[in-house]
Amino acid sequence: MNIIVLVKQVPDTTEMNIDKETGTLIRKGVPTIVNPDDLAGVEAALNLKESHGGKVTVLSMGPPQTASMLKELYARGVDECFLISDRAFAGSDTWATSKILSTAINMLDYDLVIAGRQAIDGDTAQVGPQVAEFLNIPQISYIESIDDYKDNTLFVSKAYETYSVKMKCKLPCLITTLSGLNTPRYMHAKHIFNMDAKEISMLTNEDLKLEKSVIGLKGSPTKVFKTSVKDVQKDTVKLRLSPEEAAQKILDTLQKEDGGQA
Amino acid sequence: MEFVMNEKHRLFDKMLKEFVEKEVKPIAKDVDEEERFPEETVRKMAEYGLMGIPFSEETGGSGGDMVSYMLAVMRLSQACATTGVVLSAHTSLCAWPISEYGTDAQKQKYLKPLLKGEYLGAFGLTEPDAGTDASMQKTIAVDKGDYYEISGSKFFITNAGYADIYVITALTDPEAKTRGISTFILEKDMEGFTIGKKEMKMGIRGSSTCELIMDKVKVPKTNLLGRLNKGFSVAMKTLDGGRIGIAAQAVGIAKGAIDEAYDYVKERKQFGKAIASFQNTQFTLADLETNTEAALLLTVQAALLKDQGKPFAKQAAMAKLHAAQNAMNVTTRALQLFGGYGFTREYDIERMMRDAKITEIYEGTNEAQKMVISGHMRKERG
Known part of the structure; x- marks a missing residue:
């Protein structure tokens, strides 16, 4: 099974602050990590390879320093890494990014594409599904477990808020993974010390040959109108309730405030 | 580094x-x-x-x-x-x-x-009567034609009982003292080879430290490690390298103690403020950090020399000596920052202080390291 995993290098948001003046993230000096949902995707791909054979290829779009993350993924055991990097891609929103990624994927052999559900810096959860649309293959998002693979069919569980649904899909397809799907393995000492044998393949727009109108800021239909920081109110009450009880509680509270109008 | x-x-x-x-x-x-x-x-x-x-x-x-x-x-x-x-x-x-x-x-x-x-793996050199003076070995290997028959005991053997393979020293020419020692590879299941008393220790209490008992263990001739009667040199060279490991362990213990103390002093309040704000606390931690960095650099130097294939025995002994003394000093002073809480088993710092002590003793005591270092000085200066 040839598996392509889409991975993003993100700032470690647990160590991040927001500039209240501009409403943007202060990225300076913040360590970068492999996006957690994507790392689960890498682990899932390595597990599938170990049980069914094949190859795990990682694709990442980002600035040249993304190479450090790709080396870490080599050390975790992936077979090949591609870095898609070009100044022309800067400013791409999820639509343009998906266009770029799917064009690169189409240059490679694949049976399964795995993307993390969402990146912890943008939280859109749009890239995986959009890539599937551009590739014109079926997709299942929010995978919480991969249950089986036989006869070219993948059996998975898709998570909803309070329940999950078992689904199956013939390959090729795209799935998006949740970080809770598995526990990622550590880097392996042998892979680390054998790093010189591994190379990161670079892909630029000279390889992808995309029109300027569909990439970068120009090719991005998303327009950010305003970002703001939400203040946490100090009189927040924390309650541990089931979804049904929580709904009832909210309703009761609103009715009380509304004088029984709601 | x-x-x-x-x-x-x-x-x-x-x-x-x-x-x-x-x-x-x-x-x-x-x-x-x-x-x-x-x-x-x-x-x-x-x-x-x-x-x-x-x-x-x-x-x-x-x-x-x-x-x-x-x-x-x-x-x-x-x-x-x-x-x-x-x-x-x-x-x-x-x-x-x-x-x-x-x-x-x-x-x-x-x-x-x-x-x-x-x-x-494990290694057995020390005996009840052969500690720093490793030449006083009593374990004997008798040439029986097809095999060696080894009898004797080894003391304070790290990993004993859990190890599968033991590198041990034994006399092959008892008259020749250190020139009559050879090294052998023993397997845990060899007949007559048993694990004796487990030591109850002050620190590194999870590590297994036991006696090895060899009662006429038949060891194939092919298990002689290195040349016959050259085992003392094998053991000494092995310990030279081992000291880099123990120096690294001591540096690790010191770093761990600084980590614990650094977190604690930010939380602990006395006289209305965190004790981290007192200059005594800051200066203590600055001392510990500096001395630990020096221990680390000595250890890195020894490791790097070994990687480069250059002589490193003196540097390894200096690294081990300094790192071990530093680990003891750092854990003791870091514990002091915890006050009474540091003396309780609720905090990890008391374990670190107990663990630090062994680094001043095993794989050559502080004093043995000074013997090695001064020996090198004599060679260098005449």
Whole structure:
């Protein structure tokens, strides 16, 4: 099974602050990590390879320093890494990014594409599904477990808020993974010390040959109108309730405030 | 030590920190309290290639160097000194002499599985009457034609009982004293080879320290390690390298103690403010950090010299001496910052202080290191 995993290098948001003046993230000096949902995707791909054979290829779009993350993924055991990097891609929103990624994927052999559900810096959860649309293959998002693979069919569980649904899909397809799907393995000492044998393949727009109108800021239909920081109110009450009880509680509270109008 | 680290060292250090945080730190307290050998951790270390770090891939190792190995012992010991010494004894004292002096057949049979972590290794030199004066060996190997018959006992053997392979010394020419000692490879299941009393220790309580009893153990001639009657030199060279491991362990313990103290002083309030705001606290921590950095640099120097194939015995002895004394000093003074709480077993700092003490004793006491260092000075200066 040839598996392509889409991975993003993100700032470690647990160590991040927001500039209240501009409403943007202060990225300076913040360590970068492999996006957690994507790392689960890498682990899932390595597990599938170990049980069914094949190859795990990682694709990442980002600035040249993304190479450090790709080396870490080599050390975790992936077979090949591609870095898609070009100044022309800067400013791409999820639509343009998906266009770029799917064009690169189409240059490679694949049976399964795995993307993390969402990146912890943008939280859109749009890239995986959009890539599937551009590739014109079926997709299942929010995978919480991969249950089986036989006869070219993948059996998975898709998570909803309070329940999950078992689904199956013939390959090729795209799935998006949740970080809770598995526990990622550590880097392996042998892979680390054998790093010189591994190379990161670079892909630029000279390889992808995309029109300027569909990439970068120009090719991005998303327009950010305003970002703001939400203040946490100090009189927040924390309650541990089931979804049904929580709904009832909210309703009761609103009715009380509304004088029984709601 | 950033100035000597290449990209692989940095990546390996990242891997180690992640491994230690998830696998070693959470059980360090239990390993000590229950005096439990951390078998599950050792299995995981094997799974990730940590049992054969400074050996080439052709021999079954992971293809790293001494600097990487030093980092591993240090990071493990930063959370759990027991786990650190399991790796150090296995790597430096058992795998290394086989890789250096072993025949191809010995390497195939013993080294490969040791480096993969399928076997755990141990080393036996010390005897009840042969400590720092290792020449007073009584264990004897009698040539019986087809095999050697070994009888005697070894004391304070790290990893004993859990190890599969033991590198031990025995007299092959009792008259010749140190020129009549040879080194042998023993398997745990050899007839007449048993594990004796387990020591109840002050520190590194999860590590297994036992007596080895050899009662007419038949050892095939092919298990002689290195040349006949050259075993004393094999043992001394092995200990030279081992000191880098123990120095790294001592640096790790000191770093761990500084970590604990640094967190504690930010939380602990006296006279209306965090004790971290007092200059006494800041100056104490600055001292400990500086001296620990010096210990680390001495250790890195010894590891780097060994990687470069240059003489390192004097530097390894200096690293071990300074790092061990520093670990004792740092843990004692860091504990002082905790006040009464530091004396309770609720905090890890008391374990670290107990663990630090052994680094001043095993693989050559502080005094033995000074003998080695002054010996080198005499050679250098005449």
